[in-house]
Amino acid sequence: MIRRRKTREFFHELLADFRWGQLIAVLCLMTFSLLFIYSATVRSGEGVPDEVKKQGLWFALGLVGYFFASLLDYRWVCRKAWLLYAGTFALLIWVLLKGKKIYGARRWITFESFAIQPSEFAKLSVLLILCWYLGRRAGKLRDWRSLAVASLLAIVPAVLIHRQPDLGTAISIPALLFLLLFLAGASARFFGILALVALLASGLVGWETWRYTQFRHERSARVVSAEARYPSILHLKEYQLNRILGVVAPDELDQLNEGWNIRQSLIAIGSGRFSGKGWGKGDVTRGGYLPRTVSLNDFIFAVFAEESGFVGGVALLALYSVLLFSGARVAIRAGDTLGMLLAGGVTFLFFFHIFVNIGMALGLLPVVGVPLPLMSYGGSFVLVCLTALGLIQSVWLHRNPY
Amino acid sequence: MSFSSSGERTPWRIFLLFLLIVTGLAVLLIGMAFRQLVQGEDWTSQMAQSSTRVMRLPAPRGRILDRNGVVLVDNRPSYNVALLLDEFGAGRNRERLLRRVRASVEVLHKRMKMPVNVNDRVVRIHYDRRGPLPLTVWNDLSPAAFAAFLERSPWTPGVDLQIEPVRVYPYGPLACHVLGYLGKPEGRAAAEEDYDTIGRRAFSQPVAIGKAGIEETMDKVLQGTPGQRVVRLDAAGFTEAEVSRVEPTPGNDVVLSLDAEIQAIVEESFVGYRGACVILDPRNGDVLALASMPSYNPNLFVPAIRRADWNALASDPQRPMLNRATQAYYSPGSTFKVIGALAGLETGLITEKTVFQCPGSFSLGNITFACWEKGGHGDMNLREALTMSCNVFFYNLGFRIGGPPLWAMSHAFGLGEKTGVPLDGESGGLLPTEELKRARNPRDRWTPGDSVNMSIGQGLLNVTPLQMAVVAAAFGNQGTVFRPRLVLRVETPNGNEVVKFPSEFRNRLPASPEHIQFIREAMLNVVADGTGKRAALPKIKIAAKTGSAQFHVRDRLTGETLQKTRAWMISFAPWPEPRYAMALVAEEGISGGTTIGPFTQEIYKKIFEIEQGRRMLVRPPSVAAMPVSDRLTGKEGEASGEILSDTPPSALPAAPVDEASDEAAPASFPAEPVGGRR
Structure with a gap:
């Protein structure tokens, strides 16, 4: 009786306390997602494309996960994080050995007509395990051993993901690691060294890119054979260097081939102008200029911006701002360090994906395969995103320790 | 719980x-504003370029008359079965599309019994690169296949006639060497991908161009001006809407000097x-007939020649593609x-009365x-010689x-x-001079x-049959070279x-009319009672x-060296005001008089018959349906030997020159089918 009343009170409190803004933003984004995946995939004279139905199904599943995660105490979740981590780790190894190769990368494990992408789950697992590990050591991160363990926990899955290869996801994990180390109070000296390393690394990549440009000139002038491959010192593939060139020197690229996707993305976005062409009227994306293999996932923003214009883009950023600022607010108001790390981590993960994806579509960043949260087609990432948002909700709802 | 308390947090x-986050979102906002508001116009014009396609509309080619x-080269409709990939209802599912295409092609193949030239790869490439264009699977249906197709139509959506x-060359091999044939253009125009005005993939089907004969030399005239159809791909990306259209201007007709009937007689x-x-x-230099044998059927090149x-x-040793009248050269x-x-008469060193004795040979030094x-x-x-x-007279x-x-x-x-x-x-032959020998x-x-040899x-010395016809015509018209x-x-x-x-007009012969007349009369004697007796006709005088x-x-086979004879006759008729001047050569004959005399006689006989109004030209009922062996050459012939030289009948060595010039042969494989079927 008492327990029942307690439960009822809990739910009352919960409904009152729930961050509805976040949920509303999520539902709006989902609507956008379905509308524009439809726009990117539908063909005249046909019904609703399979992709839209599947995405809808994932959203439904994801919402279940979202509410479930909201109700669970995030502390308990983080204590059990190692289970998820171990499972993801096994899947990552499995996918490298037996995964289905699509477009030259082994990223998927397929069941019937569904495919899951373990690398997406790895983002969540690494986030949780790092929160669990760092949450206990917050403010005491002076010893190098803790830093090393935390780094290992993140870097090993990142390397596995890089092997698939999946550069975008592989980069997101170290970024997350540094953010969490920062939030957990790692020393300024550590970040000083880190900044130095980053500077060095970007210098190296810049030098490599410059050398690659010289090499391309020689190759097109037939000083070296036309079949010659660039001998990269950093072991970067030519297509990866091409993506850097696509941002720093787009004219170096062959517009019909290497620079095609990004060029079509820019045409789509740019020609959307202020108010867009209207839903279903994006000539570039629906005409197939932006290849159908990328328009519904990595380049969904191009589809969106072409048809809804600058106005739509601002609305989209506003929706994302709701999620991000609400997440940051939860982090500030969290009941403990763990909650702060978790909410901050999830918020940063969202920010990273939004920034890299849209930045890439706008031609501000190199093309890396990073999906746009709650917009891109893809079940695994939808599940991860919604569960992660649920965890923010959980941090909020459970901010007062009992 | 060992989690740190909230007091230890570091909110900064x-x-x-x-x-x-604020900075990042601001960057994205500025980026969006830059791309969509500042650069919006540029990108919109870029889009206009990339979502419209220019399709070339081939102009109907002109005829050759x-x-x-008489229409020697015409156009006829070719019925093609094509697939419109976007109408297969397969959506963007390529596998489903391939399955459906495969099924349709299979059924059509069974019905029409025509070989299939497409496979999955071709369909896929077409789908990706040339989506809105029809993919032609069967070109130029035979009547039977056409009937089989119609019997079961309408077919599934996407299959289109x-x-x-x-x-079409209505008279088959007639004048094939003059008319020529069409083939697929080479070089950039023939590249597998087509490009539109901004260098992007475009949908224009390559137009066949002339590869030989008048089809080649008058190609620009015959081709006309292609039209343009600008097509916008609609939002579905596949079906098309027309933005603008410029109709093609048909090519012009070329009227030849040939007389098809005389050509047929020859x-x-x-x-x-x-x-x-x-x-x-001979009165104006008009080419009334220009024949090279064996011939081939240019209809083989329609719509494209099979490999x-x-x-x-x-590889035919008889070289039917060689135009022997202009491209080959022979000792005259x-x-x-x-x-x-x-030449002798003009020098004055030889006169009509000069007499040389012919003992059967002529000695010069020890030769x-x-x-x-x-x-x-x-x-x-001279007249008798x-x-x-008589060779000895001319040696002297x-x-x-x-x-x-x-x-x-x-x-x-x-x-x-x-x-x-x-x-x-065309070959110019070879006129040996001191200069040339020194060169x-x-x-x-x-x-x-x-000099003895050349006389x-x-x-x-090597000449083409066309050059010798000019020689005959110049004697025929008493001294004008056209x-x-x-x-x-x-x-x-219209x-x-x-x-x-x-x-x-090229020139007058640098010779007196009396001398020319003297030789004309001697040529009359050749037929009347000389080596050309077999060419004589009862009523008409031939020189x-x-x-x-x-x-x-x-x-x-045996490696033996055989002596063969090029049999020649040049002639003009009717005496004294000729309307025809003819040069005839057979690569292997007994002698000019024995081998070519009867031909000359027969050709003139028939020509004068048609002058009387008898029509000879009958349009073959179905040129294209003739079996291949018949279509290649008029008749099967034995393989010719390897030509060493036109060695003169003396011991004087001569350079091996009597080879058909190599440039005469088509330089490369001409035609894969027009518009692909790759």
């Missing part, structure tokens, strides 16, 4: 995250031989004597030149007058130069032996004249000169 670090309006104009008479025949109108057919044509043999005689009459002709004057084609003539008069007279007739007839790969070898000189048309005229005019499809090609140039051939 979260505020830094906050700042990061003979002088009487399309009509495309293609070339080709009929000459079936089974290797050789050439050219008939000119097997091409290989058969290209004794037909040259008319030029030698005229002996033989006469074809081993026993000798006895005493001969021409009539009997050549020895007496030397090289320069021979060169000059030959030059006046146009030997050693291209006539300028608008046909591809070949600085220590070489023109010897009296060379009977042997040695390095450039052969093959194209009379260009007309619009028959309005666009360009007229006047008859082209002619025979020639039999020996050359050596190594038999491929």
Whole structure:
């Protein structure tokens, strides 16, 4: 009786306390997602494309996960994080050995007509395990051993993901690691060294890119054979260097081939102008200029911006701002360090994906395969995103320790 | 619980995250504003360029007609079965599309029994690159396949019957070497991908262009101006909407000087031989007939020649594709004597009364030149020597007058130069002079032996049948050398004249009319009671000169060297005001008189019959349906031997020159089918 009343009170409190803004933003984004995946995939004279139905199904599943995660105490979740981590780790190894190769990368494990992408789950697992590990050591991160363990926990899955290869996801994990180390109070000296390393690394990549440009000139002038491959010192593939060139020197690229996707993305976005062409009227994306293999996932923003214009883009950023600022607010108001790390981590993960994806579509960043949260087609990432948002909700709802 | 309490938190670090987010979103907002508001116009114009496609609309090609309006080359509809990939209802599912295409192709193949030229790869490439264009699977249906197709129509959506104009040569091989054929363009235009105005993938089907004959030389005239159809791909990306359309301007018709009936007479008479025949109108240089045998059927090239057919044509030892009338060159043999005689008369060193004795051979130093009459002709004057084609008389003539008069007279007739007839790969023959010999070898000189040899048309001298027809015509019209005229005019499809090609005077012969007349009369004697008796017709007087140039051939099987004869006859008729001048050569014959005489006779007989109003030309009922072996050449013939040289009948060595010039052969494989079917 008492327990029942307690439960009822809990739910009352919960409904009152729930961050509805976040949920509303999520539902709006989902609507956008379905509308524009439809726009990117539908063909005249046909019904609703399979992709839209599947995405809808994932959203439904994801919402279940979202509410479930909201109700669970995030502390308990983080204590059990190692289970998820171990499972993801096994899947990552499995996918490298037996995964289905699509477009030259082994990223998927397929069941019937569904495919899951373990690398997406790895983002969540690494986030949780790092929160669990760092949450206990917050403010005491002076010893190098803790830093090393935390780094290992993140870097090993990142390397596995890089092997698939999946550069975008592989980069997101170290970024997350540094953010969490920062939030957990790692020393300024550590970040000083880190900044130095980053500077060095970007210098190296810049030098490599410059050398690659010289090499391309020689190759097109037939000083070296036309079949010659660039001998990269950093072991970067030519297509990866091409993506850097696509941002720093787009004219170096062959517009019909290497620079095609990004060029079509820019045409789509740019020609959307202020108010867009209207839903279903994006000539570039629906005409197939932006290849159908990328328009519904990595380049969904191009589809969106072409048809809804600058106005739509601002609305989209506003929706994302709701999620991000609400997440940051939860982090500030969290009941403990763990909650702060978790909410901050999830918020940063969202920010990273939004920034890299849209930045890439706008031609501000190199093309890396990073999906746009709650917009891109893809079940695994939808599940991860919604569960992660649920965890923010959980941090909020459970901010007062009992 | 060992989690740190909230008091130990470091909020400034979260505020830094906050700042990061604000900055990031601001960057994205500015980026969006830059791309969409600042650059929006540029990108919109770029989009307009990339979502419209220019499709070339091929212009109907002009026809080729003979002088009487007989259509020698026409267009006919070709029925093609094409697939419209976007109408297969497979959506963007490529596998489903492939399955459906495969099924349709299979069923159609069973019904029509025509070989399939597409596979999954072709369909896939087409889908990706040329989506809105129909993918032609079967070209030019046979009547049976056409019937089979119609029987079961309508077919599933996406299967479409399309009509495309293609070339037809209604008389099959008739004048094939003059008319030529079409093929797929080479080089950039032939690249598998097409490009539109901004260098992007575009949808324009390549247009066949002329590859030989008038089809090639008059290609620009025949082709017309292609139209343009600008197509916008609608939001579905596949079905098309037309933005603008410029209709093509059809090509103009070319009217030839050929007389199809005379051409037909010549080709009929000459079936089974290797050789050439050219008939000119001596009054203006019009080419009335220009035949090379064996011939081939240019309909084989419609819509595109099959590889097997091409290989058969290209490797045929009889070389049916070679235009022997203009591209091959031969020793003129004794037909040259008319030029030698005229040169002799003009020098004054030889007169009508000059007599040389013919003992059957002529000695120069330690070299002996033989006469074809081993026993000798006895005493001969010029008229008798021409009539009997006595070599020894002309050896003496050549020895007496030397090289320069021979060169000059030959030059006046146009030997050693291209006539300028608008046909591809014309050869100019070879007129040997001292200069030319020195150019070949600085220590070489023109010897009296060379003059002796040249006077009977042997040695390095080589001519094309067309050049010899010009020689015959110049005697026929009493001394005017015309450039052969093959194209009379260009007309619009409605028959309005666009360009007229006047008859082209080249030069007068540098000879007195009496001397020319003397040789004309001697040529009359050749037919009346000389070596050309077999050409004689009862009512019409023909003037002619025979020639039999020996050359050596190594038999491929035995390795023996055989002596063979190029049999020549140049002639004009009717005497004294000829309307026809003819040069005929057979690559292998007994002699000019024996082999070519009867041909000349038959051809003239029939020509004068049609002048009386009898029509000869019958349109073959179904040229295209003829079996391949018949289509290639008129008749099966034995493989020819390897030609070593046209060695003169003396011991004087001559360079191996009697080879058809290699440039005459088509340089490369011409035609994969137009528009792909790859």
